[in-house]
Amino acid sequence: MTRSVYVTGIDRGDGRQVVDLGVMELLTRQVDRVGVFRPLVHDGPDRLFELLRSRYRLQQDPATVYGMAYQEASTLQAERGTDELVSALVDRFHRVARDYDVVLVLGTDFADTQLPDELALNARLANEFGASVIPVVGARKQSAESVLAETRNAYRAYAGLGCDVLAMVANRAAREDRDEIAGRLTDRMPVPCYVLPDEPALSAPTVSQIAAALGAKVLLGDDSGLARDALDFVFGGAMLPNFLAALTPGCLVVTPGDRADLVVGSLAAHSAGTPPIAGVLLTLNEVPSEEILTLAARLAPGTPVLSVAGTSFPTAGQLFSLEGRMTAATPRKAETALGLFERYVDTADLARRVSAPSGGRVTPMMFEHKLLEQARSDKRRVVLPEGTEERVLHAAEVLLRRGVCDLTLLGPVDQIRKKAADLGIDLADCQLIDPATSELRDSFAEKYAALRAHKGVTVELAYDVVSDVNYFGTLMVQEGLADGMVSGSVHSTAATIRPAFEIIKTKPDSAIVSSVFFMCLADKVLVYGDCAVNPDPNAEQLADIAVESAATAAQFGVEPRIAMLSYSTGTSGSGADVDKVREATELAREHRPDLKIEGPIQYDAAVDAAVAATKLPGSEVAGQASVLIFPDLNTGNNTYKAVQRSAGAIAVGPVLQGLRKPVNDLSRGALVQDIVTTVAITAIQAQAPTERAPQQ
Structure with missing residues (x-):
């Protein structure tokens, strides 16, 4: 039977989209087929469903998501009664439920619905759907006592109407009251109660949303600038020195268009990071001269400058009535919302209470969710040497907002801050270090010179070497100032991993450094090794790759069943290449007799049960291999790319293994999500007790 979770409220303005998004995140971690049903909907686009569909790659036909429009429901209820309304909605719900393992139901929004006793209707629907309920109480601008009473x-209202209440959520509480409210609710309620503080970035409109609402003309600004949140509004009228003192981080400057001094001064302050602003809104339909606009574009590239026809006073009225919304076009708000949900909700306990049925499938999205959760469970610090790269900064924002790990960014600090300000990214919780000016440079030079003295490296030469961001980051890992490093978005593989070979070196029980890719297929994850590092490993090295790959697989939740691949299965073939694989199989078994290893074996016999039944009947590995070890780099690299391109698999990696401490390489074409995933993997590798960096 389909399991359903019904997120509802008691009044409008509860900001429950944060909870909708957080619950969807939990559900998609557990099962592949998650449906969405909204019993009643207003006319116009459903921004929340479009966000869910975009973020979670939902294949559901939008026409099946909605029960009926509010106006239709109100008319039906008035003419034929509540029973008829509920019956129609139940019928439409079950059309969705039959196709999914779990359904997230988005309750009514209590906004201009013309439905009497809307709370009772939500409770009735939840009961008829067989859904458990998570009620959300809006706590904005309420006292602690009021929030406690309303929660x-x-x-009592939902439980009294027969609902299975999973948990209660009080959302948008004042930050200074949050802990008190949470503590008092925990003592007095029979179900878990989670209290989320008010987060200004969620309710702040983006500059793009402001432009759309006011019908503003965009004079300057790129997509990143328009995506910034306007956290405050500062109205210009004073002389420049006094005006600059009034600027606040993330503010939108509103000034008459003929005040070129305030425009230039605001953008100059932004360029200096004192403070970074969201943009500038010009009133009175006045536009600065072309010379001023050119100067503005050079001072703060990408920063929006908008123009509206109205005067400042009516414009202010419109601005203060705007509230930001999470949509598919505001992914950063979604990351903020999920970070808030995951910080203040016991997601592990809530997931157990939801207890969606699992079919044993592991989709790419489920694997990605698991990585983030595993990294978050025991936070480590990862150093990112490419601190001025835009993709790295966006990834850092996601990692920090989701609480995945602590971060250190390397590079000229002023450049990093300016780039982050231009992108509207807050790096307040991130450590920034410039290797060229760091007080660590001298000691790192001495340590590197000592490590490479046998190669003739002097302290003077080392002083220059360690100013390189990859060498500096690697030394941070070696010295326990970071637990792992990720680089390569703008550096070659050699530039990324050579310092690790020179400084960190291999683990005592590893013969070589090798790599694996996690191949995320539609319904499972396979581990491929080695597809990136060793061109033609001998039998001993191949055995080491197999053992290391099994350990990596196990660390990331993949039960290792190892197939040592060859063009021949079992004893059916001979030749130097097959003999190498056969010898490697025996060596791996001797080293780790507890592992399930089969080889030599062909790829089809390794992964296809029907082929395995013919070629290797009774094997513990054939037909169900999860770790596939290729005999050489040529075979491995071509196979992973063929599967990636032809089967639509997501290839996560290469993940380096065999080093004493984790360092991982990125593709120079890596997307933001690739960087996030690789950093999470690196943080998880650093959680292994034998690899954890000693603290200084």
């Missing part, structure tokens, strides 16, 4: 009353 208890909401629980």
Whole structure:
């Protein structure tokens, strides 16, 4: 039977989209087929469903998501009664439920619905759907006592109407009251109660949303600038020195278009990072001269400058009535919302309470979710040497907002801050270090010179070497100032991993450094090794790759069943290449007799049960291999790319293994999500007790 979770409220303005998004995140971690049903909907685009569909790659036909429009429901209820309305909605719900393992139901929004006793209707629908309920109480601008009372009353209302209440959520509480409210609710409620503080970035409109709402003309600005949140509004009228003192981080400057001094001064302040602003909004339909606009574009590239026809006073009225919304076009708000949800909700306990049925499938999205959760469970610090690269900064924002790990960015600090300000990214929780000016440079030079003295490296030469961001980052890992390093978005593989070979070196029980790719297929994850590092490993090295790959697979939740691949299966073939694989198989078994290893074996016999039944009947590995070891780099690299391109698999990696401490390489074409995933993998590798960096 389909499991359903019904997220609802008690009044409008509860900001429950944060909870909708957080619950969807939990559900998609557990099962592949998650459906969405919204019983009643307003006319116009459903921004929340479009966000869910975009973020979670939902294949559901939008026409099946909605029960009926509010106006239709109100008319039906008035003419034929509540039973008829509920019956129609239940029928439409089951059309969705039959196709999915779990359904997230988005309750009514209590906004201009013309439905009497809307809370009771939500409770009735939840019961008829067989759904468990998570009620959300809006706590914005309410006292702690008021939030406590409303939360208890909401629980009694839904429980009293027969609902299975999974948990209660009080959302948008004042930050100074959050802990008190959470503690008092925990003592007094029979179900878990989670209290989320108000987060200004979620309710702040983006500059793009402001432009759309006001019908503003965009004079300057790129997509990144228009995506910035306007956290405050500062109205210009004073002389420049006094005006600059009034600027706040993330503010939108509103000034008459003829005040070129305030425009230039605001953008100059932004360029200096004192403070970074969201943009400039010009009123009175006045536009600065072309010379001023050219100067503005050079001062703060990408920063939006908008123009509206109205005067400042009516414009202010419109601005203060705007509230930001999470949409598919505001992915950063979604990351902020998920970070908030995951910080203040016991997601592990809530996931157990939801207990969606699992079919044993592991989709790429489920694997990615698991990586982030595993990294977050025992946070480590990862150093990113490419601190001025835009993709790295966007990835850093995601990692920090989701609480995946602590981060250190390397590079000229002023350049990093300016680039982050231009992108509207907050790096307040990130450590920034410039290797060229760091107080660590001298000691790192001495340590590197000592390590490479046998190669004739002097302290003077080392002083220059360690100013390189990859060498500096590697030394941070070696010295326990970071637990792992990820680089390669703008550096070659050699530039990324050579310092690791020279400084960190291999683990005592590893013969070589090798790599694996996690191949995320539609319904499972396979581990391929080695597809990136060793061109033609001998039998001993191949055995080491197999053992290391099994350990890596196990660390990331893949039960290792190892297939040593060859063009021949079992004893059916001979030749130097087959003999190498056969010898490697025996060596691996001797080293790790507890592992399930089969070889030599062909790829089809390794992964296809029907072929395995013919070629190797009774094998513990054939037909169900999860770790596939290729005999050489040529075979491995071509196979992973063929599967990636032809089967639509997501290839995560290469993940280096065999080093004493984790360092991983990125493709120079890596997307932001690739960087996020690789950093999470690196943080998880650093969680292994034998590899954890000693603290200084």
